[in-house]
Amino acid sequence: MLKSMKKIRPIGLLLAISLISICLSNCSKAKEDLKKSVALQVMTSGRWIVQEFSESSTDKTSLFTPYEFQFFDNGSVNAYFNGQTNNGSWVGDANAGTIAANFPTGNDTLILLNDTWKIDNSTLTSVDATPSNSGRTAVLKLLKK
Numbered sequence: 001m002l003k004s005m006k007k008i009r010p011i012g013l014l015l016a017i018s019l020i021s022i023c024l025s026n027c028s029k030a031k032e033d034l035k036k037s038v039a040l041q042v043m044t045s046g047r048w049i050v051q052e053f054s055e056s057s058t059d060k061t062s063l064f065t066p067y068e069f070q071f072f073d074n075g076s077v078n079a080y081f082n083g084q085t086n087n088g089s090w091v092g093d094a095n096a097g098t099i100a101a102n103f104p105t106g107n108d109t110l111i112l113l114n115d116t117w118k119i120d121n122s123t124l125t126s127v128d129a130t131p132s133n134s135g136r137t138a139v140l141k142l143l144k145k
Helices: 002-044
Strands: 047-055 068-071 076-081 084-093 098-102 115-122 126-131 138-144
Touching: none
Parallel strands: none
Antiparallel strands: 047 068, 047 138, 068 076, 076 084, 084 098, 098 115, 115 126, 126 138
16 A cells, blocks of 8 residues: 555646646736736726827927827727827737837828837836837837826
């Protein structure tokens, strides 16, 4: 009987280690899913304004003064300006810490936002970002209205 108990213990230990590994990987996935969910909720609840925008050390914030932006959980974003709506798309990547925006039919101002932005700092009411594209020098600061 003692011999059979010794054989069971390594198998039991292996099974326990396997179960712990599965639980830990599922916990990581749950944390990742929660992080994505919170980020999506923050972006899609309310309108945003451009608090600051500069490119190549030139302040272009005033171009965005009349705009408000609404992000939707289906990946669309609306830019509101003087009773008009310009439609675009956006994709947030919580793992990479980026947000990509695209206004395919946007005017010269909205086209400035067409890029993948690395989020340098964020709170529930603000986002500071720079282009992930190293060939572009720009600063974007969004503020929840």
